[in-house]
Amino acid sequence: MTTGHWRTFIRGLIGIAIGAIFLWLALRQTSLEQVNTILSQSNVGWLFIALGFYTADLLFRISRWRRLLSEVKTLSFQSVGIALLVGYAANNIMPARLGELFRADFAGRRYQLSRSAIVGSIFVERVLDGLIVVLCLVLGRLFVSEQALLNSLTVISALLFLSIFIGLWLLSRDSRQDWLARLPPAILSRIQSFRQGLSVMRGNGFGRVVNLSLIIWLLEGITFWSVLKAVNVSLGWQEMLSVVGVASLSSLVPSAPGFVGTYQYAFAFTVSLFGYEPARGIAAATATQIFLLGSVTLVGLGIYTYINLVKPKKNYKI
Template sequence: RFGELFHIVILAWFANCVLPAKMGDFYRAYLLRQQTDVSGSKGLGTIFSERALDFLVLMSLLVISGLISFRATVPERFVPAFIVGLLIAAGLIAGLLVVRYSEGRLSRYLPERLRERAARFKHGLLSAFAGRLPLLLGLTVVVWMAESTRLFLVVQALPLHISLSLAQIMFIALVASLLTTIPALPGGLVLVEGGIIAVLVFFGLTASQALSVAILDRLISYWSLIAVGLVVFLMSHRR
């Protein structure tokens, strides 16, 4: 079971790297329906809950690391991004609460043929949290810490001769992750690299130093995933 789900996740990540607008998440729901007994609507609900929790934890850590990095005074250039992120987070929380406590009242406004799918989506969305929220929160924090650790190791591996605090490194890594959610180019291509370079330069690195960090980090986090995902994709289509 774990191997089957891991295979699906790798293929979905690969799709997210080569397709815009996080289309890999819809591909993951499709694969779940094809390879397991989970319906597409329930799968989408579960994936949406995962993404919502990801984003809420990401924004929480981003705000905390940002306040520490900037010593509780957010630079004016970053204020709009902070506000937009917090508004999206508030909207997600409000949406989840509405779905949780609507008791089926919203489904009355849907066409009859969509009500069953909406019910399965809601079940997938809410059942993902049932009795597991503390564990899921803890695991999500660990995942984002691992993202930050990767960037820390990249910075340490390069002869930059400049010290960045752990809070600054976490802030940069989370900004990069946040930029991948923008439905523009696949995997946040160009946007992520530009964001990493801009924040690193703000923290005192030269443009060439920041570029070297961005290239190495993206080789690990983006291009290596495409390479592995392509192999898995080709092997899965030979079966």
């Protein structure tokens, strides 16, 4: 096993371990029987409404990534959608968000793009998502009584994502960076390709990417709200800010496949802040994973199987 494979293996083990710990912490607050009872009594109609908003969410995510990749290569909406859905499917079945690397590799091979440039565009996605999640945490904190864990989570995540955003923004600048010239050619080439993936940050198109991100997270919030309604949890928009902030932040960190464990704990923690039993939060997280993430996983795997087994000769066409 090569060094790269060992790193991937270890990262995967760490993600599974993190998910297992958070799942244990979530289930300590309730019982599986109670969660199963809530799931069996859930309102399927609200789950279908959630699926509709989640579908719209994915369409806007495809549009955003297409805009980010346009600085590298112009691709059709369908082409970008194929890569994103396949990548999301991989993310849901691989631990520690390794699906993001799979997405970069898949798009690079299929559309003859630099993998480093694609990784750069994905970095911009994740950091923008992180900043919006932090904004939700900050605003949601105004409507939650004193909570030390939520305060710490807000401060740490704000510092982290702001630091990363500033670093990416500086790296994307056109100004000369003499220190790069001192690097070995192979590393320098990868950094320059990575910077190409960040190039949208220095253009007028970045405003459009930010606007798309805001729409995406509005749809994400409505999706979560609908799933919570399905398990008889009714929250106002102020309270949903905290749910979106905590639950979404849990999906941005390396965890088990399908965010198992981290999602359960995040939902249980946030709904308990507003007087609901943790079991309803765990049920909402599980319904999200089965009904929403499961759907995109099936679609992504179906697309991947089709283009690799049914039409393997078209693997590298745009």
